Amino acid sequence: MHLLEGKGVSIHFxxxxxxxxxxFYVDEGEIVGLIGPNGAGKTTLFNLISAALEPKPGEILLxxxxxxxxxxxxxxxxxxxxxxxxxxxFGSLPAIENVRIGSLFGPLNRLSTMEATKEAIELLExxxxxxxxxxxxxxxxxxxxxxxxxxxxxxxxxxxxxxxEIMAGLNQTELLEAMELVKKxxxxxxxxxxxxxxxxxxxxxxxxxxxxxxxxxIGDGTPQEVANSKTVIEVYLGEASDAGD
Amino acid sequence: xxxxxxxxxxLALVYLGWFxxxxxxxxxxxMWLFSGxxxxxxxxxxxxxxxxxxxxxxxxxxxxxxxxxxxxxxxxSGPTGYISLAPAAFFGVGIYTSxxxxxxxxxxxVVLLGGILSFVLAMIVGALTLRLKGTYFIMFxxxxxxxxxxxxxWYEIKFTGTRGRFVVAAGNDTIYYxxxxxxxxxxxxxxxxxxSKFGLALQSIGQNEEAAAHMGINVTGVKVIVFAIxxxxxxxxxxxxxxxxxxxxPYSAFDLFRSFLPVLxxxxxxxRYFYGPVLGSVIFAYLEEKLLTEFPYVYKLAxxxxxxxxxxxxxxxxAGLVDKIRARIARKxxxxx
Ligand SMILES: Nc1ncnc2c1ncn2[C@@H]1O[C@H](COP(=O)(O)OP(=O)(O)OP(=O)(O)O)[C@@H](O)[C@H]1O
Ligand SMILES: [Mg+2]
Numbered sequence: 001m002h003l004l005e006g007k008g009v010s011i012h013f014x015x016x017x018x019x020x021x022x023x024f025y026v027d028e029g030e031i032v033g034l035i036g037p038n039g040a041g042k043t044t045l046f047n048l049i050s051a052a053l054e055p056k057p058g059e060i061l062l063x064x065x066x067x068x069x070x071x072x073x074x075x076x077x078x079x080x081x082x083x084x085x086x087x088x089x090f091g092s093l094p095a096i097e098n099v100r101i102g103s104l105f106g107p108l109n110r111l112s113t114m115e116a117t118k119e120a121i122e123l124l125e126x127x128x129x130x131x132x133x134x135x136x137x138x139x140x141x142x143x144x145x146x147x148x149x150x151x152x153x154x155x156x157x158x159x160x161x162x163x164x165e166i167m168a169g170l171n172q173t174e175l176l177e178a179m180e181l182v183k184k185x186x187x188x189x190x191x192x193x194x195x196x197x198x199x200x201x202x203x204x205x206x207x208x209x210x211x212x213x214x215x216x217x218i219g220d221g222t223p224q225e226v227a228n229s230k231t232v233i234e235v236y237l238g239e240a241s242d243a244g245d
Numbered sequence: 246x247x248x249x250x251x252x253x254x255x256l257a258l259v260y261l262g263w264f265x266x267x268x269x270x271x272x273x274x275x276m277w278l279f280s281g282x283x284x285x286x287x288x289x290x291x292x293x294x295x296x297x298x299x300x301x302x303x304x305x306x307x308x309x310x311x312x313x314x315x316x317x318x319x320x321x322s323g324p325t326g327y328i329s330l331a332p333a334a335f336f337g338v339g340i341y342t343s344x345x346x347x348x349x350x351x352x353x354x355v356v357l358l359g360g361i362l363s364f365v366l367a368m369i370v371g372a373l374t375l376r377l378k379g380t381y382f383i384m385f386x387x388x389x390x391x392x393x394x395x396x397x398x399w400y401e402i403k404f405t406g407t408r409g410r411f412v413v414a415a416g417n418d419t420i421y422y423x424x425x426x427x428x429x430x431x432x433x434x435x436x437x438x439x440x441s442k443f444g445l446a447l448q449s450i451g452q453n454e455e456a457a458a459h460m461g462i463n464v465t466g467v468k469v470i471v472f473a474i475x476x477x478x479x480x481x482x483x484x485x486x487x488x489x490x491x492x493x494x495p496y497s498a499f500d501l502f503r504s505f506l507p508v509l510x511x512x513x514x515x516x517r518y519f520y521g522p523v524l525g526s527v528i529f530a531y532l533e534e535k536l537l538t539e540f541p542y543v544y545k546l547a548x549x550x551x552x553x554x555x556x557x558x559x560x561x562x563x564a565g566l567v568d569k570i571r572a573r574i575a576r577k578x579x580x581x582x
Binding site for chain 2: 050052071072073075076077081082084088089090091092093097100101102104105106107113152156
């Protein structure tokens with residue numbers, strides 16, 4: 001059984017088919033890359049999986065169980081956590097409190113306040129933010145805020161983590177660190193789906209890549225397969241030079 | 246002389262608010278001293294009818310009424326940023342509970358029931374409207390007050406034939422004790438909520454509601470329940486306060502001013518601090534009672550000027566000003582040593 005599976009997942013905004021009839025799956029332990037040009041529907045697919053939006057029509061299954069129609073907080077407690085493309089932190093709260101909120105409310109089996117605090121401290125260290133633990137989240141640099149979102153998402157003890165462009169705008173060193181971080185997350189036993197425009201990162205760490213274009217899935221396979229696919233090269237890699245933001 | 250007693254009791258009330266804020270902080274030094282002072286303040290407050298003239302505890306009752314409205318309002322709207330203009334509705338439900346049932350059941354039961362009915366109304370209203378954002382929520386809660394007023398007016402004229410009702414009166418000291426009890430219960434409730442993880446949930450909702458939902462917080466649930474808890478206190482306050490007024494009608498019971506004043510008092514005192522709204526309403530209420538009767542025009546003018554000045558120059562209200570002054574004194578001390 002797949003950890004996550006989507007069947008004919010679709011959503012329309014007015015006349016725009018933002019995601020249209022997409023079948024996909026994610027297996028336990030994988031790092032799956034989700035790529036596609038700007039406006040392809042990648043973030044929308046994350047919104048559908050995390051229940052910010054409801055698929056119409058289509059079906060989403062977590063460990064074989066249908067999760068359509070649940071609320072975002074229920075999806076979170078069932079084990080799907082996410083970060084946001086445009087960061088959505090709790091700005092005036094200290095970094096540590098941002099993470100503690102994740103550990104206090106996210107896990108299906110409640111942690112005590114002490115355990116939650118301990119876990120938050122551990123996770124801040126895991127993403128390399130121990131130094132700024134008590135600084136208000138809004139005072140952190142953008143790349144730190146993105147890592148804070150990762151720590152906060154991990155605090156909910158997910159089985160599956162959805163990362164939306166956490167590597168956008170990073171310099172070379174930061175990029176390598178971020179790739180290392182995703183690898184470390186996989187080693188913790190968390191399955192990862194990551195949206196990314198940075199090809200180097202995608203090709204470097206993904207076990208499998210799903211390609212979206214105009215809301216449709218046009219490719220799905222190992223980095224090698226996708227890189228050699230004619231359709232993918234035509235519609236995506238050809239445009240990649242102007243989609244690298 | 247009686248004004249001095251009022252002022253001493255006002256200080257006692259502000260101290261209680263400050264103490265709650267202090268207890269929420271990690272700094273635990275001198276807590277034994279501060280807790281001891283709480284006992285002193287409570288004694289001062291609870292014995293006021295024994296040593297103060299009637300005027301003094303009638304005055305403090307009015308101050309307490311504004312305190313309950315403002316502190317409950319700030320408990321929900323402060324962290325979440327949902328500006329509710331419904332206090333008058335919840336307060337009015339309490340008033341009408343008293344007016345309708347006052348002669349049939351014991352006083353404390355009436356007060357409790359006023360709170361419970363407000364709680365239920367808030368649950369319904371909250372479930373319907375707390376998904377509305379910003380201006381829409383403000384307008385809806387505003388509309389709620391108007392809606393209830395007019396519905397009630399229609400009902401009274403159609404079925405009872407008279408617009409108003411007489412309320413069973415209670416002694417000034419009884420009203421004072423009950424109001425003080427409600428306020429202290431509110432402080433305890435606020436402390437519990439703020440210290441628990443619900444306090445953190447409320448803050449995260451105010452900071453970024455979408456992210457809060459994806460972190461496993463049942464945002465609608467948290468908002469509705471806390472909104473209803475604050476309505477419970479407003480309802481109780483209305484139920485006991487009417488017993489002082491003897492005659493009410495839908496307009497006086499659902500006076501929209503009671504929706505605006507808590508907002509103004511909280512801003513005036515400083516919403517970033519727990520004791521800010523306490524400070525704001527104590528001072529505001531005192532000035533209102535003093536000036537409104539003696540110099541109505543001066544009062545309204547001063548009211549407007551002070552409010553504009555605070556919004557322009559003191560974004561964190563009086564409590565923020567106190568903080569700034571304290572920081573400046575500390576800096577001077579450091580410079581000297
Ligand atoms: N809530 C919404 N209402 C209307 N249109 C939307 C909404 N969300 C997304 N869209 C539209 O759906 C399309 C897909 O958007 P989406 O954000 O999923 O793209 P994306 O693949 O994440 O792109 P990018 O790489 O730029 O982040 C876009 O045309 C976008 O304008
Ligand atoms: Mg996107």
